[in-house]
Amino acid sequence: MHEKLEHPKPAVADKDTARVESFSDGVFSVAMTLLVVGLTVPALPAKNAVPTPVYLWNELGRNWPSYFAFITSFATVLIMWINHHGIFKLIRRTDGTLLFTNGFLLLLVTVVPFPTSLVAEYLLTPAASVACMVYSGVFVLISVGYGCVLLAARRGGHVLPEAKPEIDSRIRSCFCIGTPLYLLATISGTFSPWLSLGICSALWLYWAMVGLRRGRAFGP
Amino acid sequence: MHEKLEHPKPAVADKDTARVESFSDGVFSVAMTLLVVGLTVPALPAKNAVPTPVYLWNELGRNWPSYFAFITSFATVLIMWINHHGIFKLIRRTDGTLLFTNGFLLLLVTVVPFPTSLVAEYLLTPAASVACMVYSGVFVLISVGYGCVLLAARRGGHVLPEAKPEIDSRIRSCFCIGTPLYLLATISGTFSPWLSLGICSALWLYWAMVGLRRGRAFGP
Amino acid sequence: MHEKLEHPKPAVADKDTARVESFSDGVFSVAMTLLVVGLTVPALPAKNAVPTPVYLWNELGRNWPSYFAFITSFATVLIMWINHHGIFKLIRRTDGTLLFTNGFLLLLVTVVPFPTSLVAEYLLTPAASVACMVYSGVFVLISVGYGCVLLAARRGGHVLPEAKPEIDSRIRSCFCIGTPLYLLATISGTFSPWLSLGICSALWLYWAMVGLRRGRAFGP
């Protein structure tokens, strides 16, 4: 213990990242688990009526937008977590700026179920364009948020030296691919909701691939 | 600190598993705690009526399906957590594939309260067969999910050498016992809801036993 | 890293307790935070009426049972967490039995807000006796649950040698003080709800004191 007190800095530095990560993990995992609240068991039919198997299949089938929103939101937040995880593996220490930009990103992560439900509810109505614009608009902000976290980490010099190139490549992904394409999706939402959603889906596949590839880069 | 920078890989590898586990723990613990939301305090009787002790006992008694669903869901998710915990004790490192298969498994974990409530609500109606089929169908997927996590860990070579036999034995449990028996439970649900639930319950006892025995194997 | 692979057991043992604790922390912290859901902002008055300051004070005042239930539940779960924390500081390793008894205890922890709201809702009605019996009944189970966790830890030989006396003293507290007194509170609820609640409150003060004293025992 005395030996430790003589070199307190490294201990502090290690603990530092650990706590930001566990806090972020908490936010991600609660955000993902809260999604189940949107799945409701079909109510029993009005009094005196007996629920037949056909009744229950129909009721379950009618709820497909909520299942669709659940699975999409879950996958979206999962991919964001995997990329967040990949980014923080490269960071050794935090400072105030990184804590605040990370907090801004977490705010957006917890918001994701809201626009997803909005799209699920309004996709087949004439108001679909508005829902899709809100949806892609949130992802413009998320893309900027990831970029800011990466910039804050890079600027503070808190990254492992050998991780610099990956940080730079991820910054380019955010600002040169993510932000402009999500902006395009937001604008195209005014005339075609489906084009808007198509661009967003293609980008999710891209981020999943980034997560898979980078994740593997740390394998043996 | 400088000494650390010269060997950054092992540090990265240790941190890696820790964060997947803490994230999974978050999802498991929130999923288990959210179940309480289903327990509602009986409403006071309509105005001018006084709630007698008999009234309250009756109201509490009428809610038995929600208590039953609460305890069953909690026990189910607990056993899944214990087995998840047992599996990750054997894994040293993660890659993208493992993160995604684990994420798929967590999605199914958070879903469990939904089919459980469905069964509690519809068990005594003619629609019981549908509820039981949905219930066992979810567990077919969960069984496949555990198998995929184990395969991803084995394939990436991320397991401790001495843990290989246990991983193999757990893979066999998933694909040769779990998946076919849950499939049988799903099919038998079409003509007998009780047979379907019986098979599922027997399997839960089996997984609990696996969890207990394996857990002990790491004792002193 | 190679050095590590040669002695994998100690690493596994350390990691083991860490994950049970982080999982339990998750359950405790979600259980405590979910309590806020019971605090609702007073609704605006019916249309055309203007909410005056007096109106809002009255509405806030009328909700006192929900504030009372919130603070009581929070304090109760906090004291349980502090004692749980004190117990797990003494445990070095886990096995299947400990995981299951701990899971049973966590089930009861998540339940606590339910009987607390029941008492807050029915305390001033003739049904108070039932509410108080359910409340103290849950704590009989919780007291047994803590005892079982301690027995499981002791039996498996997973405690630090110097911690044996404290474990034994805590087991005595559970089975010789907690369980019989909560049973007494449950029985006395049939004729006096206030006596029942008085016994429970006195016991909470006792557990808080145990938590404070034991916590300090590990100070410098």
Place this chain on the structure above:
Amino acid sequence: MHEKLEHPKPAVADKDTARVESFSDGVFSVAMTLLVVGLTVPALPAKNAVPTPVYLWNELGRNWPSYFAFITSFATVLIMWINHHGIFKLIRRTDGTLLFTNGFLLLLVTVVPFPTSLVAEYLLTPAASVACMVYSGVFVLISVGYGCVLLAARRGGHVLPEAKPEIDSRIRSCFCIGTPLYLLATISGTFSPWLSLGICSALWLYWAMVGLRRGRAFGP
């Protein structure tokens, strides 16, 4: 492993802080994520009416108080987390007193969304004065809570020697700046809700600045 058993104290001490932090992180992250529950997707219009884009924009616009309350609560709890994080970086060990004062602080953290929604709901009504007094009153308590955590840490001698001056400076911030100014805001709420909110907002900027500066102090 044997070597470890001979010096168990340091291991216990390290583990100690880790668990209080992970528990606090859980409470903070759940409190922040639960805020999303307040964001509701606008309902589809009554039957036979088709939701036009204008309808959806209007409905989303009408919900601005809930968006405002969401962002404010999130930012508030985030700043509190960053300061909590900054404080616990300086603490090496915990005792019962610190656990209880920290628990009291966490109770207040989970409460924050309640007065925030109260202000969002009643700000434009004559009852705004009451809402603002409740809001600043909660922050009087929070300011005292932070001070008590810091005093408990200092008194127990659990802080790193080189961290003493920062602890003292933070204690002064709580009791000489935070508490009296929040009290002023509470009193001024009786005649001017806007002055009350202005003082609170100015203090939040101040705490954010403290968090940023202190955070940076641990940079390289």
